[in-house]
Amino acid sequence: MNLFNVYPLFNINPVKAQGSFLWDDKGEKYLDFYGGHAVISIGHNHPHYQTQLKEQLDKISFYSNSVQNELQTELADKLGKLSGLENYNLFLCNSGAEANENALKLASFHNGKSKVLYFSGSFHGRTSAAVSVTDNPKIVAPVNYSERFIKSEWNDIEQLEAIFEAQGNDISSVIIEGIQGVGGIMIPTVEFLTKIKELCEKHNTVLILDEVQSGYGRSGYFFAYQEFGIEADIVTTAKGMGNGFPVGGVLIHPKFQASNGLLGTTFGGNHLACVAAIAVLDVMKNENLIENAQKMGEYIENEIKDFPHIKSIRRKGLMIGIELDRDCSEVRSNLLYNHHIFTGNSNDKAVLRILPALNIRKEETDLFIGALKTVLENL
Template sequence: MNLFEVYPLFDINPVKAKGSFLWDDKGQQYLDFYGGHAVISIGHNHPYYQAKLKDQLEKISFYSNSVQNDLQVELANKLGSLSGYEDYNLFLCNSGAEANENALKLASFHNGKKKVVYFSDSFHGRTSAAVAVTDNPKIVAPVNASDNFIKCDWNDVETLETIFKTDEISAVIVEGIQGVGGINLPDEHFIQSIRSLCDSNDAVMILDEVQSGYGRAGYFFAHQEFDVKPDLITTAKGMGNGFPIAGVLISPKFKASSGLLGTTFGGNHLACAAGIAVLDVIKNENLIENAEKIGAYIEDKIKKFKHIKSIRRRGLMMGIELDQPCAEVRSSLLKKHFVFTGNANDKNVLRILPALNITEKEADIFIAALEDILQNLN
């Protein structure tokens, strides 16, 4: 059997990782400044993380959600405390797409409505409703398409107000910061208006913090910059540092009932051990503060480099907009300097998503590499 070839692959086979570095099967070292789409939040193979998982493997790896699991309770308590959402409830699942599916479903159960507003350049996942609120027609199959999903331009409050006047809206789903779209930052007025319109129209505000959450943006969740409380918050990528785990933080106004939501693998013992380890490290090593510190350091060092038009950044979630497509720069960073970076739907944007415990010394490797490439770019 062959693999179903849906991914364009670099000719690199990583076999070892530590901190912010990877090594391939030929022994070549790479600096990881992308973290596998913002998944690696506390660095590869952090010793505390490894110990937690090894310890859990000695006890129990999995049982279903038909039994008690104290690790779920510990994870929920620590997540509530560190994020400031102690009064919310937590539903655990496996991926960002699954978290968004459950959030959209829960919103519709709550108010009995079915129309959902999403935004241009959004990405919320590849499953049924999640892909329907993703602004990429190429990945929306006919079975997913529906007039229940209404697109509005990013940061366009006037159009959003018109949509609410003409349709009965169940939910508005918005990213704390658009990642795949190109590190697009929301205006405060935009986020506050979503909250106000949802309040006035019995609609649910869903904040997708799958990529922008877990300390990456210099706050635990990116939306906390604007002092707004969504009804539902979805999280995944950095939550398990590579172990599949995701969740929905649920406002107290939603009432649980037996069978309302469900999952086979969500919140299993190993996943919770990974999630707890990540929260412990973020707290004990002050990684939210470090994300802002190192993010600002990188921005200050590169802001006057040739070919950079703008830098869109919160914490260690950074989009470097070039005056030309970034593909050549990204390729040169990887092949000449052995640095992993990312791209975006905006072809001119180089996406930077390193681990939250990156150091200035490691950042300097990227900075020097980028300067070299841009100085020699036509």
């Protein structure tokens, strides 16, 4: 049997990782400035993370959600305290797409409406409803298309108001990323988010903040939307939540009523996933990683802002989009193969996406800054 060939692969086979570095099967060392799509939040193989997972393996790895699991309660308590959403409730699942699926379903259960408003440039996942609110026709199969899903332009208040004027009574939820990642580090304006919240309240529409990539301290706030003082009805999270262990979460405002069987999952909230997520929160708190994201992100931006071929820098914390005056693929390949640094791209071909671990150190950022300068000056 062969693998189903859906991924364009770099000819690199990492076999070891520590902190912000990877090593391949030939012994080459790489600086990880992408974290596998913002998944590696506290660095590879953090000692506290490793210890907690190894100890849990000696106890119990999994049982279903038909029994009590005190680790889920501990995770919910610590997540509430660190995020500031202590009065919310937590539903645990396995991925960002699954979190968004459950958020959309819960919103529809709540108000009995069926339409969903999403935005240009969005990415919410590849599963049924999640991909239907993702702005990429290449990955939306015919079975996923429906008139229930309405697209509005990013940061366009006038179009937003027009859509609500015409269809507001049928719109169950609005789903929006705290910061668009795949879309190219696109940041919503405070006026835009404020208007969305206003219209949602007026029309009994649920506001879903997708913080799968922009959350967990990535933006310099626990969740990116919190910078704007907006209250979300539902927040979804995943990626950095488990530092590589598959885990996702739906944070649910207390106005939503739970009932037996309303939502469900086989693997979500299993013992190992909870321990991984608890370890991440412990490290984030004890090592002040949200503050470090703010500090290191600002440092990187200040150091690179005058480099040639950079048109703009879109950044919150350590969620950084470097817009070049050309397709970024040549720069990205040069950084990878000549300087051994992993970076990312986006749907905007000119944007180089930077998502290092939240505990990145100055000496490691300097390696990236020096390499980027060399590459851009030699274009």
